[in-house]
Amino acid sequence: MAIEPRKPERPIESRSGSGVSPSPLPNIPPARDVPQIPEELLKPVVSPVLPGAPKPSATDSRAMQQSTAVMGMGFDFLGTIVVFALLGWGLDSFTGITPFGVVSGLVLGVVVGFYRLVRGALRRMR
Numbered sequence: 122m123a124i125e126p127r128k129p130e131r132p133i134e135s136r137s138g139s140g141v142s143p144s145p146l147p148n149i150p151p152a153r154d155v156p157q158i159p160e161e162l163l164k165p166v167v168s169p170v171l172p173g174a175p176k177p178s179a180t181d182s183r184a185m186q187q188s189t190a191v192m193g194m195g196f197d198f199l200g201t202i203v204v205f206a207l208l209g210w211g212l213d214s215f216t217g218i219t220p221f222g223v224v225s226g227l228v229l230g231v232v233v234g235f236y237r238l239v240r241g242a243l244r245r246m247r
Contacts, residue, residue: 187245194241198234205230 209226213219 190245194238194245197241198238201234201237202227202230205233 205226206223207226209222209224209229211222212226213222216222
């Protein structure tokens with residue numbers, strides 16, 4: 122079932138007010154000579170290899186894995202602090218003990234965060 126476009130009930134007036142335009146779009150003829158894309162542009166791009174440039178080695182890959190793990194532990198530490206601070210803020214809002222919930226949440230978050238950081242570092246050393 123094809124949906125037909127709705128035809129306007131009255132002609133569309135031009136903005137200048139000088140008359141009525143028959144269509145909101147100009148009459149565009151179909152294209153006859155469409156240019157072709159050159160073959161050079163259709164080939165996939167291969168990155169150039171610079172002469173004398175070192176090739177990636179296994180140690181580069183291992184260093185990348187280690188730095189990713191360390192960065193993950195840092196985000197874990199920061200996330201733990203933020204979660205405990207938000208829990209403290211929620212405790213403040215619920216009980217009305219305004220600064221003590223956030224402060225205790227931050228302190229507890231730092232303690233738990235350091236515990237998780239040291240535990241993760243010791244696990245990485247094994």
